[in-house]
Amino acid sequence: MEFSEWYSDILERAExxxxxxxxxxxxxxxxxxxxIRKYTFEIIRKLLDERGHDEVLFPLxxxxxxxxxxxxxxxxxxxxxxxxxxxxxxKLEKKLALRPTSETAIYYMFKLWIKVHTDMPIKIYQVVNTFRYETKHTRPLIRLxxxxxxxxAHTAHSTKEDAEKQVKEAIEIYKEFFDTLGIPYLISKRPSWDKFPGAEYTFAFDTIFPDGRAIQIATVHNLSQNFSKTFDIVFETPDGGKDYAYQTCYGISDRAIASIIAIHGDEKGLCLPPVVAPYQIVIVPLIFKDNKEPLNKAKELKEKLKSYRVYLDDRDIRPGRKFNEWELRGVPLRIEIGPKDIENKKITIFRRDTMEKFQICEDELEKIDEILNDIMENMRKKAIKKFEDFITIMDYDVDRIKETLNNKRGIILIPFDESIYNSELEEKVEARVLGETEYKGKKYIAIAKTY
Amino acid sequence: MEFSEWYSDILERAExxxxxxxxxxxxxxxxxxxxIRKYTFEIIRKLLDERGHDEVLFPLxxxxxxxxxxxxxxxxxxxxxxxxxxxxxxKLEKKLALRPTSETAIYYMFKLWIKVHTDMPIKIYQVVNTFRYETKHTRPLIRLxxxxxxxxAHTAHSTKEDAEKQVKEAIEIYKEFFDTLGIPYLISKRPSWDKFPGAEYTFAFDTIFPDGRAIQIATVHNLSQNFSKTFDIVFETPDGGKDYAYQTCYGISDRAIASIIAIHGDEKGLCLPPVVAPYQIVIVPLIFKDNKEPLNKAKELKEKLKSYRVYLDDRDIRPGRKFNEWELRGVPLRIEIGPKDIENKKITIFRRDTMEKFQICEDELEKIDEILNDIMENMRKKAIKKFEDFITIMDYDVDRIKETLNNKRGIILIPFDESIYNSELEEKVEARVLGETEYKGKKYIAIAKTY
Structure with missing residues (x-):
């Protein structure tokens, strides 16, 4: 099945x-x-909160x-x-925009909040809906x-250096976020012709979907004093002078969810990282005739495992159908309990990532934690392997680049060369220049067909 | 200070x-x-989740x-x-509304989701922004x-009885929500001329603000089959027939936050229920000269109290200023630690609700839990007392009703009488009829000046 068909299908069937x-x-x-969305954005909220960001809410x-x-x-x-x-x-006196992003709304308020250097740093973020009247083909959770x-997230600082440090912090936060989710990425400094409108420079995270196309999943912008000059965000410096605030902003969207689905999924359906799985464990009692033992055991087990998100599936349908459903929905770990298991004081474990089935003793539940960690580790490795297979390093050769982009696809890295690094390059290779990037210690120009 | 001035002032000064x-x-x-918003809505989310509601997100x-x-x-x-x-x-081909509420968006999808009686109940909710082009005077968090x-929340059921049960469940959920927050309320069945547009009937929760005006803080609607007939939400009944779904919906808004502020606040500022306070405890070390002991003790204490939301205020400003700030911001409990306290192995406790100061032994920290519970209990009682003082029971007498509404204000209860229960009553008494209500076992018509 082609990726885009698989993707639409899984969004629907996994609900x-x-x-x-x-x-x-x-x-x-x-x-x-x-x-899935809730647990995913809880991770980024936590990372931001830990690093001194405050959540706020601005008007639409x-x-x-x-x-x-x-x-x-x-x-x-x-x-x-x-x-x-x-x-x-x-008719309104003044037209109102649905925020396409919130710089202008937020920086209007920054002007009111910032008077003196001690009012900074300000580090805030919000999780909101934004709007783009896309004329291109739309795609669920990818282009809406x-x-x-x-x-x-939006920050203001009293020095250029602090803003630069903030850009680095944002990159570290996003690295940790995607690492936690097992989503591989390449970080590029976007070319000047493709930076965020109003930014001094832009860093972006791109990953690669199974169809070989690159997709931007996060951006970090150093706005320098561009907006603060426009919005007159002036502050008194320590020595009594005046300066404009130094600003950064950085964002992550529904594409984080799309990536979890696309990167880890397989022909059986979703395969969810335990950290964001709505249910980390599903327990399926194998009930034969009037034997209530497996159900009782399952309830007991659910109680013992209550530090996890556990679903006890006691519906009156065939176990095989349950298995298929939970595999489709990507539950990382399934526990089956039948009369035989009870007899042998065992439980049967099924791992969604490897589709392996094995038994553990019913008094070895502490192993579950190891298994879940191992599932995550394995998912991460598999994803990185696929990602690296999609990276092609080659010398600058327009025909070969085009040929590779059309067949193998993925991201092409060519040694960085100032003389070819311009917007015409995109026309020549009929693809996007993601920007300057470092890969395994060397500097490249990254090129890809993108979403 | 007049209430509305106090309210604006506190929103600003407590940030x-x-x-x-x-x-x-x-x-x-x-x-x-x-x-405050986050913790408040976490309570309602939990109550809804526990009773089988699923959180979702619909377009704006x-x-x-x-x-x-x-x-x-x-x-x-x-x-x-x-x-x-x-x-x-x-120009768009079709105008798009910013949701004033989401019945029509959600019920369009219900039609796609509901085919047979076993597809129900559906019980979903979302927490979103909605829009009203208010021409009346707007007020922060009250009329935006x-x-x-x-x-x-929106639900669909296969029988009339189930929908009625759902209305009762919703009322129970909201009772528990406001009880948790210590916000007193009167529940009225709104008069037919004031029910939700499209509803069969509406129940509403009203509280009373310190200025004596009633304010609607929650509504619960039985929509019966009104929307399902319009949206063609038809299902197959157990006996193979067809019927339209029976629906309910119920909502709570920013007014919950406005109520927490207005009901519990006092001349010193906010007084927050511990359950929603951003910081439940603030620790202020009283540092004299180079004596680091209080600060170290404060850090130790913070660690011991980590099951609470604790803020250690070690800023280099006078303790008195800190005290004022945290009283303004309504932190329920303050702990002060000075060299004397350390000597005596005590800590000094300050309760925001009663403004009392007293000492406990430093090894009696388990008392903190009792004290916080007692704070909540006391806040609840005080709020109920004020609320009940604002309730006036009287016989039907237009002049006296008007006089009471203009002077004492609050809610007036007159014995229920079908013959006067009509929309002209509002004109006569120059106030709103909240509806039919039960108060201490008797049935009344509730009347008030409202927000």
Whole structure:
């Protein structure tokens, strides 16, 4: 099955995201998908909180003049902004944009909050919906008109150095986030012609989907003083002078969920990292006739395993059907308990990642933790292997690059060379230049067909 | 100080919600306010999850024809809907509403999800922003154009009885929610002229703010088959027939946060229920000269109390200033540690609710739990006392009702009488009829000036 077909199919069958909502590029997070989203964004929230970020919530609507204040920024977004023009039966005096991203809304407030260098650093983030009037083909959780989940962080600092340090911290946070999820990535400094509108420079994380296309999954921007000059975010320096704030911002979206699905899934369906699995363990009692023992044992076991997210599946349907369902839904570990197991004081374990079945003694439950860790480790390794197989290092040769991008696909790395590093390169190779990157200690230009 | 002035002042000084955003009725949840919001909505999420509700996430945008499908419903909202009419530079073919509430979006999907009686019950909820183009005076967290936080639950059932049971369950959930927060309420069945547009009947929770005005803080609606008939949500019954789904919905908004602030606050500022306080305990070491002992003791104590949300305030400012700040911010319990306390193996406790100071032995930390429980109990009692003082029971006498509403204010209860229970009553008494209610075992008509 082709990847994009597999992807649509799994979103539907595993009940993650329902695309049948009657607006293009808008859909519904179903209970199972919502739980994956919740646990995934809990990880990034925790990482940000631990490093001194505060969660906040800004309005969705941005007045037209505010959005248009930063020239580069509005140029980058004006073709894809949704506009509110009416309230009730009245025409609004001023058009209101649905945030495509929140720099302008947030920096208007930063001006009010920042007076003196001790008011900084400010490190805030919010998890909100944002909107893009996409004219391209939309795809659930990958290219949406309503991006259901955008974690955007915004910071302000009193020195250039602090802002640069913040960029590094953001990159470290995102590394830890994707490492936790077992999602491999390449970090590139985006070329100047592809940086965030209004940024000084942009770093981006790209991963590779099973169809060999690269996909941007996170960005980190050093905004320098571009926005602070526009929004007049001036502060008093320690020596009594005046300066404009140094700013950064960085974001992660629903694509984190899309990546979990795409990178770890297989022909059987989802394969979820235990850390985000709505159920980490499903227990299936094998009930024969009136033998209640397996069910009782299962209940006992569920109680013993209550530090995990456990689902006891006691529905009155064939075990085989249950097995298929939970494999499709990617539950990392299944426990089966039948009369034989009880007799032998064992439980049967099934690992979703390797599809292996084996037994452990019923009094060795502490092994479950090891097994879950091993599942994660194995998933991570498999994902990195696939990712690295998709990386091709070669010299600059337009025909070979095009040929590789069309057949093997993936990301191509060519030794960094200033003289060819320009936007014409994209036209020549008929692909995107992801930017400058380091790979195993060497500097390259990264090229790929992208989402 | 007048209540509305106190309220605005406290939102600003305790850094809960910044109203300076440049759109009327829109504001920013600041870090401290956001935390209160987070813990408050965690309570309702937990209550809903425990009773078999699933969290989901629906799109913000609703196509015009979908919103207009249910006649009563659209009539109730059409004057206050924000409309998106343009995407980029293009005019949209179909106008899109910013959800004022999500019945129409959700029930469109219910039709796709419900085929047979075993597909039900469906019990879902989401926590989202909703929009009303308010022409009335807006107030932060009370009457917003962007309601930042709307917890809306929607259910579908295969029988009328199940829907009625669900209404009761929802009322029980909301009771538990407000009881947990120590927010007193009166539950009324709203009069037919004031029920939710499209509902069969509506129950509402009202509390009373310190200015004596009643405020609706939760609603529960039995939608019967009104929406299911419009949205064609038909299912196969157990006996092979067809029927329309029986539906309910119920909601809670930012007003829960406004109530926590308004009901428990006092002239010193916020007084937060421990369950939602961003910091349940603040530790202030009293540092004299180079004596590091209090700080070390404070750190030790913080470690011992890590099952609570504890803030160790070791800033280099006067303790008195710290005390004022944390009292303003409503931290339930403060621990002070000075050299004398250390000498006597004691710690000094300050309760925000009673403003009492006393000492406990440093090895009696288990008492903290009792004290926090006692704080909550005391806050609850105080709030109920104030609430009951605002309830006036009297016979039907228009002049006396008006006089009481203008002076003592609060809620007036008059013995239920069918013959006066109509919308003209509101004109006569120049106030709102909250509806039919039971108070201490008797049936009344509740009347109040409302927010």
């Amino acid at each position: 993650i995201f329902d695309v049948r909502y009657p607006i293009k590029g808008c859909g519904v997070y179903l209970p199972y998908g919502f739980k 609507l941005i007045p037209e003049d505010l959005l248009a204040k930063e020239g580069e920024h509005i140029k980058g977004f004006e073709d894809e902004v949704f506009w509110v023009t009416h309230g009730g039966r009245e 008109r309503e991006i259901m989940t955008f974690k955007e | 809960i919600f910044d109203v300076r955003y440049p759109i009327k009725g829109c504001g920013v949840y600041l870090p401290y306010g956001f935390k 945008l609703i196509p015009e024809d979908l919103l207009a499908k249910e006649g009563e419903h659209i009539k109730g909202f059409e004057d206050e809907v924000f409309w998106v009419t343009h995407g980029g530079r293009e 154009r962007e309601i930042m936080t709307f917890k809306e």
